[in-house]
Amino acid sequence: MKRVERAKRGKAVKRVSRRRAAPRSLALGLAVAATAAAGTATVGTGATPAHAAACTGYVALTFDDGPSTTHTPALLNALRQNGLRATMFNQGQYAAAYPAQVRAQVGAGMWVGNHSYTHPHLTQLGQAQIDSEISRTQQAIANAGGGTPNLFRPPYGETNTTVRTVAAKYGLTQVIWDVDSQDWNGASTDAIVRAAARLTNGQIMLMHEWSANTLAAIPRIAQTLASKGLCSGRISPQTGRAVAP
Template identity: 50%
Template sequence: AGYVALTFDDGPTAATTSQIVSTLRLYGASATVFPTGQNAQNNASLMQTYKNAGLQIGNHSWDHPHLVNMSESDVRSQLSRTQQVVQQTAGVTPQVFRPPYGEVNQTVRSVASSLGLTVVTWDVDSADWNNASASAIRQAAQRLQPGQVILMHDWPGATVQALPGILQDLQARNLCAGQISPTTGRAVAPLTGTPGGGDNGGG
């Protein structure tokens, strides 16, 4: 019936990343991860885990600040340092950018664009960052429609618990967990070629 995008922000996380990846693999599902540069640098082997699972790897700034309050040069530093460390740790260059807190302004958009990044927010917020229960996270995912994107995070235990049920529900609705098109910012079939989707269109 179509594709939806499961996204996981703020990783990689020692406690939970491997569980999320193994659950996705078990169901043959893809996802998009938005690591911070800091976490990517500190957990380089888990960046390889993301890559080896064929996940799409995006950019979530260096250390999750409120970018809309920052100067253009500081925003550029946040994004470009993260681009570099993802390239170093996972061997892919991100093409999608999730702004921390979903906050964007013209400066953030123009810097992202200059680095070849498409700004991607979300259609459904799982509220997993706000202590939502596993069942509430699973219920939120049931609102997903084809092409839509759900916000989840890499670190909450409840998200790890909710994920098998989310994937079962998607299968029951004949929806596939795909990736995010850097062209449209919508969910599409998993991008072929490199896991970052970087071999088709100026990566």
């Protein structure tokens, strides 16, 4: 699996009333039932009701280069335990190889995007090759149970008119990033948390599912965002910005 992102381009072009009070026992029973129902509703979403109520803005956490049997389960577990949702930009070759992990991503409440099939430098390829990279990934993710992606992240953040045109042909919105965690470049856990602290409403953060330091940073990222009133959201296909789930 290709594990090193090179030459990341910076910040790119890359949320009842009642007439009469119910008896205390009934009210308690209703409260317990409501709590249980809420717990059921959030299974598979990783959402935290307390966080949702405190949101003053949304940011998008994104993870490139999955899925895998080595890293995806631990990453999904960490995200869910910390009430976070994220967009997983999967390579088509890995979606085809590990379809159960694509389904696990969806089951954990994550969104799945297209990150090309083999992670090439798309700007060095012809239109037919770019089309193959993007279309095969669309098919691989759909076949794996991830739905049909509407978001596309070009490898290395490298794009041009041809790449954008082909992506648009498949109904894909190109997504770069505002904050680069630098985990691909060996950033420490502390540095990754500091990067997350720079996020503001609507912004997108780049991370990678294979980084051990990123995995370790997730609880602190959740705390950092909560302290700023920010919640993890989805990326709007219309605007390419982070919005409420």
